[in-house]
Amino acid sequence: MIKVDNLYFSFPQKELYKDISFTLEESQHCAFIGTSGSGKSTLIDILMDPERYLFEGKLEIDPTCKIGYVSQFSQLDRTKESTVFEYIGEDFIKLQNEITSICNEMETSSDIEPLLEKYQFALDAFDAMGGDYFESNINKKLNLANLLKLKDVRVSDLSGGEFKLIQVMKEMLNSPDLMIMDEPDVFLDFENLNALKKLINTHKGILLVVTHNRYLLNHCFNKIIHLENTEIQEFDGRYIEYNFSLLQTKIELQEIAVAEAEEIERYDNIIDNLRAIATINSEASRGRALKARVRFQERLEARRIKAPFVDIKQPNISFVIENEIEDSIVVKVNNYSVAFDELLLENVSFEIKSTDKVAIIGPNGTGKTTLLRDIFNNNHDSIEINDDIKMAYLSQNQGEMLKDSNTLLEEFIDAGFKTYDEVRSYISNYGFEGEIVNQKIESLSGGEKNILQLAKVSASNANVLLLDEPTSHLDTYTQIALEKAIEDYKGAILMISHDFYSVVNGMDYVLIIDNKTIRKMTMKKFKQMIYASHFDKDYLEAEQNKKAVEMKIELALKDTNFEFAKVLVDELEKLIKLL
Known part of the structure; x- marks a missing residue:
């Protein structure tokens, strides 16, 4: 032990x-x-x-x-x-x-x-x-x-x-x-x-x-x-x-918080009334009653349950476009080939439209990163880039886009921000606050470096995002925040990822590398392929049902309908036992 x-x-x-x-x-x-x-x-x-x-x-x-x-x-x-x-x-x-x-x-x-x-x-x-x-x-x-x-x-x-x-x-x-x-x-x-x-x-x-x-x-x-x-x-x-136990705790805490807020509001009104009376009638008993009520109010506030594991703050990731493009082709790849010691990709052709969200899927070492880098650098005869687009790139090699010797503040000044105050305000949305903004980038964890890359990509206001393994090193909370940002984004995304959840939750379709070429696959077929290879036949349906119930619970909590949320939790528990 x-x-x-x-x-x-x-x-x-x-x-x-x-x-x-x-x-x-x-x-x-x-x-x-x-x-x-x-x-x-x-x-x-x-x-x-x-x-x-x-x-x-x-x-x-x-x-x-x-x-x-x-x-x-x-x-x-x-x-x-x-x-x-x-x-x-x-x-x-x-x-x-x-x-x-x-x-x-x-x-x-x-x-x-x-x-x-x-x-x-x-x-x-x-x-x-x-x-x-x-x-x-x-x-x-x-x-x-x-x-x-x-x-x-x-x-x-x-x-x-x-x-x-x-x-x-x-x-x-x-x-x-x-x-x-x-x-x-x-x-x-x-x-x-x-x-x-x-x-x-x-x-x-x-x-x-x-x-x-x-x-x-x-x-x-x-x-x-x-x-x-x-x-x-x-x-x-x-x-x-x-996660199920955290959800149960979240419902309990929110229900307690609502009840306590109502109780605190009621006592606030009583204290206000006592204070108003005390200004007119200065009897000692009135003052003692007021002090007692205030002390009780303080105890109510003090016993509020703090739950650091239930509601964890997610970074506020948001990809905003400066120049939206009407439905048109933004990236066109025609007969692209790449080789190092051996041929990796041969005569690859595909095109990306202005609102497409596409994942490139394939084994390690098949040329995916090289392809994405060639698109970003726009220096290959087989690649055509629309003149109206602005691209942003997140690299799996973090040192390619971040300068380790920079502090966080210096990195964003180099990226075009005018003042340190402007940088502080911006990167606080991504969880970088206090002394950490003066640290060298080399001192950050792998996850923090990738969050910093996401912050730079967001600040670019680009209308085409090239993301190479964006979820690597990211905690699950940031992964979910990234999925939401991808869902809300109005531009095009070409993403290399081996994270199954990020692909199925955010992409429109996938480009599968197979036998040195690339073929397009619908998301439905991709899911079926993955589940057929690695799960039993009922798993996909059970997981989809689980996700639907979780969304209903979130809506019930927003409406403070705790009784309905508890009914749904019982339903969710049965589904979890099937997984």
């Missing part, structure tokens, strides 16, 4: 944790969630190396506890000559070679005792790692992720998504007591994401996974740890059940 008890930690410019406690127990697969910049990665760093940090509170981890770790920022070493099998089995192979070397040494040595001790120590370590079965175990993991075909491929030839999965397998096969993964899903295409889901669900040890991916959250975890506003909340159960 891992136990964190009454933990306090802060940076000079920001308090991160205030008296937080949680436990991780055997066989728990825990999703670690929270808004961008809330301190999830820092807490992982503290768990990994507590000696580096000056924190208050207790951190109970057995000194023999073996921790496996997969970073969100792992980089593929293109100089590596080892094969996938050799990379995954590196520790096993090293130990196997060591045992062979000791055996060879024992054949010729006259002092065999220390070698026997060394030999036994190596054998014990090999057994602890499941050494006799390591080749079979590697094959099983590769097969589970549908990557057995890569067994003899050089690591340097893998795509970024394939390499991330290989890292996950390598750590899992070392049999850690606690396996920590920090956003392992970022940039994975849907096939690789599904492979990651299988790896997570078949892992036998304790898992702590930072993720904002709603597909993984809904299908992989039996415990939720939610970090928000320096506080933490534990929930034993699935993410879908956690």
Whole structure:
């Protein structure tokens, strides 16, 4: 068991944790969630190396506890000559070679005792790692992720998504007591994401996974740890059940708030009357009655329930157009091809109209980002751009559009804002307030950098948006705010995304990369294709019904019709059990 008890930690410019406690127990697969910049990665760093940090509170981890770790920022070493099998089995192979070397040494040595001790120590370590079965175990993991075909491929030839999965397998096969993964899903295409889901669900040890991916959250975890506003909340159960409990709490709190507001208003009127009487009649008893009522009013205000996990503030994302274009073609791609070491796309043709919202879908490494960048740069003979359009670009490589050495204020001055006050006012809508506006961009989390990119895209007032993995690193609340902004946007969007929910909730249709070309697919057919591959046949209908009931509940809450909301909650609970 891992136990964190009454933990306090802060940076000079920001308090991160205030008296937080949680436990991780055997066989728990825990999703670690929270808004961008809330301190999830820092807490992982503290768990990994507590000696580096000056924190208050207790951190109970057995000194023999073996921790496996997969970073969100792992980089593929293109100089590596080892094969996938050799990379995954590196520790096993090293130990196997060591045992062979000791055996060879024992054949010729006259002092065999220390070698026997060394030999036994190596054998014990090999057994602890499941050494006799390591080749079979590697094959099983590769097969589970549908990557057995890569067994003899050089690591340097893998795509970024394939390499991330290989890292996950390598750590899992070392049999850690606690396996920590920090956003392992970022940039994975849907096939690789599904492979990651299988790896997570078949892992036998304790898992702590930072993720904002709603597909993984809904299908992989039996415990939720939610970090928000320096506080933490534990929930034993699935993410879908956690959200259901938050919705129940939200209804209860809103009902209490309405009742208390009515009570407070009633006492406000009584206090006003007493004050009016006291100005005419100065009897002491009148004054005491007034003070008593005021104290009661203060107690009412003080006991208002604060719920930092129920209504979390979303950034106010809004894409506004300066120059709306009538229905016309804004981007035309005709016989476009791209190749690096090999041909990626060949003779691709499509066109985007002025209000189309389109997702480009395809496996990692198929040329999607190159295509989007070529459209933005408008320097390719096969691409025609309407003269009346203004484009804005969000890059999955955040350093391409953000200057790390800039402060947040300087970044927006460079983008054309006139004064620091103007910048402060604008970026406060995106959650950047206080001292953070003077920080260097390099100090921000991955999610905060992407929110900053969204703020820059919004400020451009462009009528065509090119978005390359815009939901990567974003917390679920910001993802939902982005979906709403996309829905309200009056211009054209061309978006690369592997996030199923963002695609189906915001796009008109998809462009599927298949066999080095692109074909158009309706949203209905795309949904059916995904659900047929990864879910049972009733799942799509059940999820659509769930979403419809949730929308009805939101409307009931707006009308303060709490009784009807509770009836709908009962209906929602039945649907959740089907998912």
